[in-house]
Amino acid sequence: MIQIEKMNKIYKNGKMELQALFDVDLKVNPGEFVSIMGTSGSGKTTFLSILGCLDQATEGTYILDGVNVSEMHDKDFSKLRNEKIGFVFQAFNLLPKLTILENVEIPLMYGGVKPKERRERATEALEKVGLGHRLKHKPNEISGGQKQRVAIARALVNNPAILFADEPTGNLDSKSSVEIMKIFQQLNDEGATIVMVTHEPEIAAYTKRKVVFRDGRIIADEKLDQIKLD
Numbered sequence: 001m002i003q004i005e006k007m008n009k010i011y012k013n014g015k016m017e018l019q020a021l022f023d024v025d026l027k028v029n030p031g032e033f034v035s036i037m038g039t040s041g042s043g044k045t046t047f048l049s050i051l052g053c054l055d056q057a058t059e060g061t062y063i064l065d066g067v068n069v070s071e072m073h074d075k076d077f078s079k080l081r082n083e084k085i086g087f088v089f090q091a092f093n094l095l096p097k098l099t100i101l102e103n104v105e106i107p108l109m110y111g112g113v114k115p116k117e118r119r120e121r122a123t124e125a126l127e128k129v130g131l132g133h134r135l136k137h138k139p140n141e142i143s144g145g146q147k148q149r150v151a152i153a154r155a156l157v158n159n160p161a162i163l164f165a166d167e168p169t170g171n172l173d174s175k176s177s178v179e180i181m182k183i184f185q186q187l188n189d190e191g192a193t194i195v196m197v198t199h200e201p202e203i204a205a206y207t208k209r210k211v212v213f214r215d216g217r218i219i220a221d222e223k224l225d226q227i228k229l230d
Contacts, residue, residue, distance in 0.1 A: 001162055001193050002028035002051065007060030009046055009216075020046040021057070022216045028162075028195060033188040033226075035204035036197045038213035045166065047213065048197045052087050052164045053077045065161040082110055086155030090167040092147040094139040100126065101135040104154045111158065125153035129183055145176030152183060156192075163187070165196040169203050181206040182229040 009021040021043050028034055038044040049055040050062065053069060056077075062069040065084050072080065081087070094103050104122035113121070126132050129149040131142075139147055148168060155163055165184070169177035185206060188194055196207065204210050205227045212220040 001030045001032070001065055002026065002195070003061070003063040005061040007047075007050070007057045007062065009043075009050065009055075010058045020216050021050075024060070024216075024218055026211065026218065026221075028193065030193050031188070031191055033184070033194045033208045034196070034211060035207040035209070035224075036195065036211050036213065037199065037201070037204055039199075042213040043216040044197050044213045048164060048166055048195070051195060052085055053081050054087075078110075082107060082158060084161040086158065086160035086163040088148070088151050088155050088163065088165040088168045090170040092139070092144075092151045092171075094147060094150060096139050099136050099138060100131065100142070100150050103139070103150055104157050107154060107158050121157055122153070125157045126150070128156065129153045143176070144172050145179055148172060148176070148180050149183065152180070152187075156187070162193045162195065165194065167197055167199065169198065169200065177203060178229065185229055 004024055004026040007021055007024040008019065011018045011020060024047065036044045036048060046055065050057050056074070057070065060070065067080065067084070069080065101119065101122050104125055105118045108118040108121060123132065123135060126135060129152050131146060131149050131153065134142060134146065139150070169180055172180065181203060184194055184196070198204050205224065206229065207224060208226045209223050210220070211218055
C-alpha cells in the first residue's frame with residue numbers, strides 16, 4: 001500500500017535550512033494498522049503530512065497504492081487525496097454551519113457525485129460510526145467524541161485506499177478515546193489500512209505495529225501484541 005525509500009524533507013528559509021526527515025524507508029502493507037510515535041519535533045507529523053499528500057518530500061520515492069506520488073505535480077495532489085486518501089484530524093475540521101450529514105457529503109461534492117447518491121453514501125458512513133440518528137444535528141450540538149466520529153465518516157465516504165489519522169484522540173477524554181479506537185479497530189478488521197500518529201503509548205497499544213521517530217529518523221519498527229477492544 002505504501003512504499004517509502006530514502007525520503008528527505010528540508011525546509012528552507014532564506015539561507016537557513018532545517019532538515020526534518022533523513023533517508024526514511026518504510027513499507028506498509030494492505031490491511032495494516034500502524035501507529036507512528038515520537039516526541040515533538042521528531043518528524044512524525046511532517047512524515048504524516050507527506051504521506052497524506054498535504055506536503056511533498058524534498059527527495060526520495062513515495063508510492064501509494066501503485067501511484068508514484070514523488071513524480072506528481074502539486075495540481076494533481078488534491079485529486080489523489082480525494083480518490084485514495086481519507087484523513088482524520090485532531091481538531092475535527094467540521095464546518096459549524098452545516099449539518100453532520102452535509103459535513104460528510106463534502107468530499108463527494110468535490111468528486112462530482114449527484115445529491116441523491118451523496119446523501120445515501122454519507123448516511124451509510126455515519127451509520128457505520130454509530131451516528132445514523134444524528135444526521136440533522138450541527139457540530140455544536142454533539143460531543144467531542146461524536147465530532148471525531150463525524151470526521152471519521154467523512155474520511156471514509158469516498159472508500160479510500162488508506163486512512164490517515166493525526167492525533168485523532170488528542171482532544172478527547174479517556175472514554176471517548178477508547179470509543180474512537182474501537183471504531184478504528186472495527187474498520188481495520190473490515191480491511192481498512194490505517195496509519196495513525198499519536199504521542200500516547202496507551203493509544204498506540206490498540207494498533208498492530210508501532211513506528212518510532214527521533215530527530216527525523218525511524219529508530220524503531222515493531223509488531224505489537226494489540227489490545228483488542230470488544
